[in-house]
Amino acid sequence: MTKMARNNGTSLGRRRLILGLGAGLGGSVVARVSPAAEGQGPAHPPHVADAPTGHEARQDAWPFYGKVQQGVVTPRPASGMVAAFSVLAKTPKDLEAMFRLLTERILFLTQGGAVPELDPRLPPPDSGILGPLIAPANLTITVSLGSSLFDDREWLTPHKPKRLQRMTKFRNDALSADICHGDMLLQFCANTPDTNIHALRDILKTMSAHLVLRWKQEGNVPVVPPKPDGSTESARNFLGFRDGSANPDSNDVDLMAETVWVGAERDEPEWARNGTYQAVRIIRNFVERWDRTPLREQERIIGRNKASGAPLDGGTEADVPAYDKDPDGKITPLDAHIRLANPRTPESRKNLMLRRPFNYSNGVTKSGQLDQGLLFISFQADLEEGFIAVQRRLDGEPLEEYLKPVGGGYFYVLPGAPMPDNYLGETLIRAACRTTACPT
Numbered sequence: 136m137t138k139m140a141r142n143n144g145t146s147l148g149r150r151r152l153i154l155g156l157g158a159g160l161g162g163s164v165v166a167r168v169s170p171a172a173e174g175q176g177p178a179h180p181p182h183v184a185d186a187p188t189g190h191e192a193r194q195d196a197w198p199f200y201g202k203v204q205q206g207v208v209t210p211r212p213a214s215g216m217v218a219a220f221s222v223l224a225k226t227p228k229d230l231e232a233m234f235r236l237l238t239e240r241i242l243f244l245t246q247g248g249a250v251p252e253l254d255p256r257l258p259p260p261d262s263g264i265l266g267p268l269i270a271p272a273n274l275t276i277t278v279s280l281g282s283s284l285f286d287d288r289e290w291l292t293p294h295k296p297k298r299l300q301r302m303t304k305f306r307n308d309a310l311s312a313d314i315c316h317g318d319m320l321l322q323f324c325a326n327t328p329d330t331n332i333h334a335l336r337d338i339l340k341t342m343s344a345h346l347v348l349r350w351k352q353e354g355n356v357p358v359v360p361p362k363p364d365g366s367t368e369s370a371r372n373f374l375g376f377r378d379g380s381a382n383p384d385s386n387d388v389d390l391m392a393e394t395v396w397v398g399a400e401r402d403e404p405e406w407a408r409n410g411t412y413q414a415v416r417i418i419r420n421f422v423e424r425w426d427r428t429p430l431r432e433q434e435r436i437i438g439r440n441k442a443s444g445a446p447l448d449g450g451t452e453a454d455v456p457a458y459d460k461d462p463d464g465k466i467t468p469l470d471a472h473i474r475l476a477n478p479r480t481p482e483s484r485k486n487l488m489l490r491r492p493f494n495y496s497n498g499v500t501k502s503g504q505l506d507q508g509l510l511f512i513s514f515q516a517d518l519e520e521g522f523i524a525v526q527r528r529l530d531g532e533p534l535e536e537y538l539k540p541v542g543g544g545y546f547y548v549l550p551g552a553p554m555p556d557n558y559l560g561e562t563l564i565r566a567a568c569r570t571t572a573c574p575t
């Protein structure tokens with residue numbers, strides 16, 4: 136293990152320095168236009184000095200407007216959910232109307248406010264599950280598009296992001312068609328599951344003319360409070376291991392520009408700049424089998440110490456394994472999950488991704504086993520160099536005996552709406568209307 140590697144670009148190192156980010160995060164007062172509007176960095180809750188003193192400021196709301204969307208580099212709160220939709224739009228005009236209305240709903244839901252009062256003889260305007268005053272609870276709703284949206288509309292096909300494709304089966308997959316793919320995916324992240332469900336129900340109700348819900352998956356992560364010395368540790372997944380230890384630091388603007396955000400240097404359509412590729416995988420964990428596996432074997436399969444999260448060559452969770460000193464895998468097996476996922480060679484740097492997973496628990500299978508697992512989500516500037524290359528390296532790993540990927544898909548996260556009056560998807564609509572006649 137390399138001591139100098141502490142705080143060297145992983146989120147964990149950074150989290151040791153920034154206190155209070157995470158699920159309960161609300162930070163200080165929040166402006167409506169994100170600092171990310173100025174650059175591609177994370178949209179932190181602005182420093183108090185950046186905050187307006189006006190009435191729009193809220194304690195627990197992420198600013199909506201920005202160059203990039205929230206929910207990618209934003210800290211992961213306790214509850215996550217993805218919902219996949221079929222989009223009914225047939226023309227650019229229909230799609231623009233859908234994006235405009237979606238932007239309006241996301242703006243309201245993420246910034247919060249009072250539900251309007253209507254004549255009680257009418258259906259109420261809101262499900263009411265959060266009461267009459269909607270608290271944002273750090274809600275982010277991140278909009279991404281699937282390959283089928285482009286493939287099924289000839290006026291949109293020429294504008295498809297270059298690496299966007301329909302997810303195909305890897306060797307250990309048993310994909311169920313009813314929890315795969317979709318024209319559009321919404322990722323909801325908030326402090327409470329009720330906040331996410333409320334937002335989904337609002338969108339279903341207000342957008343029924345535009346969208347049909349195909350599938351959804353909820354998940355959560357334990358909130359790990361900072362230790363007395365201010366340091367933090369990663370949350371555990373349902374295999375009992377800390378998950379996120381080696382995630383790239385989402386506060387590192389340069390690293391995120393290289394790893395996550397699609398910039399001008401990428402061979403992608405111009406409209407897609409400041410977006411990112413999203414891989415979603417619903418991966419069942421055979422927890423009963425795992426719980427009967429010896430601890431030493433579990434640790435060799437993952438490549439980390441179960442209690443501390445440290446690499447097998449010692450130190451703490453924040454330390455980096457020195458594979459160059461262990462070329463034969465005597466300490467960290469060559470087929471350990473973390474070694475295959477990131478061999479830490481100069482060539483494997485291009486395969487980095489930002490992970491944002493949630494643990495899910497869906498009840499009991501017909502054969503009496505717990506239906507639990509990982510709602511795996513990753514963001515990368517290049518889907519093929521990121522998720523697909525890493526998953527190919529993981530194919531055949533010993534961990535597969537305890538996993539079964541059953542659903543998910545690949546999506547392209549839209550650029551943000553930079554300023555009020557912009558809407559999500561606007562750059563795509565403008566690009567489509569340059570190649571197709573769009574009535575005004």
Ligand SMILES: C=CC1=C(C)c2cc3[nH]c(cc4nc(cc5[nH]c(cc1n2)c(C)c5CCC(=O)O)C(CCC(=O)O)=C4C)c(C)c3C=C
Pocket residue numbers: 372374376377378379380381382416418419420437439472473474476477488508509511522525526529538
């Ligand atoms: C294709 C990408 C990946 C999939 C799918 C995946 C599934 C998966 N992972 C765990 C548990 C852990 N993963 C850890 C690290 C890790 N995993 C991936 C990629 C995928 N994982 C990467 C790139 C890394 C980082 C490797 C590194 O840089 O060293 C860890 C260790 C802690 C950590 O760094 O997060 C655990 C534990 C499960 C259970 C799972 C499927 C259900």
Ligand SMILES: [Fe+2]
Pocket residue numbers: 472476
């Ligand atoms: Fe992993």
